[in-house]
Amino acid sequence: MLRPTIRKRILGIAIGLILLMAITSVLSTVMTRKIAHQLDEFSSKYVEAYGHLARMNVRSLEQSLALQRMVIAKMQSPPDNAGFADRQKIYEAKGLEIEQEAQAARSLINAIIEDTSTESDNARLGRIDDRIEHVNGDLRRYLSEEYKRLLSPLEAGNFPEVRSILARSDTFRDEFNQKVEEIRTDMLAQVRGDSVVTMRDQQTAITISAILTGLAAILGLMFSLFISTGITTPVRRLLDGTRAVEAGRLDGSIDVTTRDEIGQLTAAFNNMVEQLRHKERLRETFGRYVDPRVVEGLIDPKSLTASDGERRVMTVLFCDMKGFTGLSEGMTPKGLVKVMNHYLSTMSGPIRSHRGIIDKYIGDAIMAYWGPPFTENDEQARLACLAAVEMAQRGVALRTELPELLGVRTIPSDCTIRIGIATGEVLVGSIGSEFMMSYTVMGDAVNLASRLEGANKIYGSSSLASEPTIKAAGDAVAFREIDRLIVVGQSHPEAVFEIMGRKDELDDNQSRLQERYAEGLAAYRARHWDDARQAFDAALEAFPGDGPSTAMARRVAQFQANPPPADWDGAWRLDQK
Structure with missing residues (x-):
């Protein structure tokens, strides 16, 4: 009617x-x-x-x-x-x-x-x-x-x-x-x-x-x-409401003043705005669990071409806090959640600011990646390395913040950040079951980044990266080669580098450390144990407490007592993940 x-x-x-x-x-x-x-x-x-x-x-x-x-x-x-x-x-x-x-x-x-x-x-x-x-x-x-x-x-x-x-x-x-x-x-x-x-x-x-x-x-x-006055007024109100929605303002509604089709349209518009408000709340909430760029790509498949699976060169980063398990013992659940949230927020900030995608949190560990379509191929490694530098700096500041959060005076000295970065071909796409899917990356580069994060325990370092990552990063960061490793799951040695900081930001002691360590590593691979021991000791004099120099000096002492076999190629095999 x-x-x-x-x-x-x-x-x-x-x-x-x-x-x-x-x-x-x-x-x-x-x-x-x-x-x-x-x-x-x-x-x-x-x-x-x-x-x-x-x-x-x-x-x-x-x-x-x-x-x-x-x-x-x-x-x-x-x-x-x-x-x-x-x-x-x-x-x-x-x-x-x-x-x-x-x-x-x-x-x-x-x-x-x-x-x-x-x-x-x-x-x-x-x-x-x-x-x-x-x-x-x-x-x-x-x-x-x-x-x-x-x-x-x-x-x-x-x-x-x-x-x-x-x-x-x-x-x-x-x-x-x-x-x-x-x-x-x-x-x-x-x-x-x-x-x-x-x-x-x-x-x-x-x-x-x-x-x-x-x-x-x-x-x-x-x-x-005379005839259209009753039509144009509600239409104007509806137009104003539409413009408000277009501008992103979803907090208003329009009064229904007529009983004709425009009144029905106004009521439908109010229902639509309510649904948009609900979906926006879902998007904001969901965006806190999955990176908003991934969410947007899953909503619009055209912008995420690899959602069905594709092989791409990506850069993967793993981050963990050494000693966090012991630190969390005795905490109340509420206090543990508070500390975890603060720690993960602190470490996630540099990743997000350098356009990385946070894939998941695994306890106190973080997995993130860089690459198309979120970052360009020629800048993914550079951004990951710069994020690692900032994460290491924030890790130092975090040590001064945790006591206040925990209500204690000091925390164990071994609470440090460990980071592993690797660049290589991985499988990218939506992976999972019919009940649950996750847009993630899988492959040797992921495993290598995880192993490098763990290898920091052996060398006493904070940030280790693979050779392809360092080459792709260019002049963005200062680095030194630490060793050649054969990680669990691989049969060939991989050159491993420590990220020391941004380019041109090393002080004199760090520069001397870089030079002496390189001399010691060359002597170590040439089986000149005495020269290697002297170079590593000189590195420790330039930078006391340097973890990689201490670890390599200890290894040189072991080889002096028990020399490696004649076919030794200078690579070190990791027996644990």
Whole structure:
């Protein structure tokens, strides 16, 4: 019952406007028909006749030019008889064209005279017609006579006589052109006179049409305003609400003031906004469990092309806190959650700020990755290494924050951050079961990053990275090679590097440490145990307490006591994860 309401209102407005437009159109048609006919007469008769008269002058000049070229052809030595014949044909053709232009102009003038539906000075047009006939007849007759007189002396080569005849012909032709010009002037005066009458009638028609159109517009506007007031007001409110939603403001609703379709639409709009509010809350909540960029990609599959599985080169990072298990013993559940949340937030910040994707939290461990489509291939390793540098710095600051959170004075000194980073080909996509899926990465690079994070225990380091990661990072960070490792699950050695900080930020002690450690590592691989021990000791003097130097010095002492086999390649095999 409600649906026809708006349709009837709109239909009423349309019918009223159509009637007003029809009345105006009929009156305008009747008034402008006469003007249209007069304008047609101007364009198709007056203008054409004037053009024919103008072309009479042009054809006359062209005929004179052809005659002169005939004479020139005969004056050549020997005479150009072929050229003479060609120009003679042109001369005769131009004479016929003058006759045709005159007849065409007269036909149009007579057509104007015979049309009684338009206002024109028929007597004046009749005189113009007679003048065209007389002028054209005189020209045709005189030029025919002169042309005959010209041929004999031209053939005889009597060129003085020829020039005399040409001079007389040119004089007569000038008189002809002058007479045609006078006829065109009279014709133009006739056109202007008739155009004044036409413009007057046209102005009258425009005035009457404007009055009728204005009256129709006023009546139509009043009618439309009266009927549409009840429609436009709720529509404006609905439009304002739509713009608010477009701007992201979902906290408002629109009052339903009508009982028609717009009222139903407003109620549906309010329900839609409520659903959007609910979905936005879900998105915000879900975004705290899964990276928002992954969430957006899963919602819009086009932006996450690898959702079905794809092999890509990615950079993977694992982070863990050494000694956290012992630190958490004796905590209350509430206190443990508080500390865990603070620790994970502190460590996750650098990952997010360097455009990494946090894949999961595993207890106090963090797994993250970089790569397409979230970061470009040429910057993923650099961003991961810079994130590791900042995480290590925040780990130092975290040691001063944990006592306050735990309500103790100090915490164990072995609570440090350990990070492992590896770059390589992995499987990327939505992996899981029919009950639960996770957009994650799998592969050797993931396993290697996890093993490198654990290898920090052996070397007393904080951030270890694979060789492909260091090469791809470029000059973003300062590093030193620590060792060659064969991690669990692999059979070939992997060069392992420690990330020491950002490029050009090392102090003198760190630089000396870097140099001495490199010397010790080279001597170690060459089995020069004494030289290696001295270099590592020098590294410890430059940077006391350096974990990798301490670990390698201890290993050198073991090899001095029990040398490795003859086929030893300098790689160290990890027997534990």
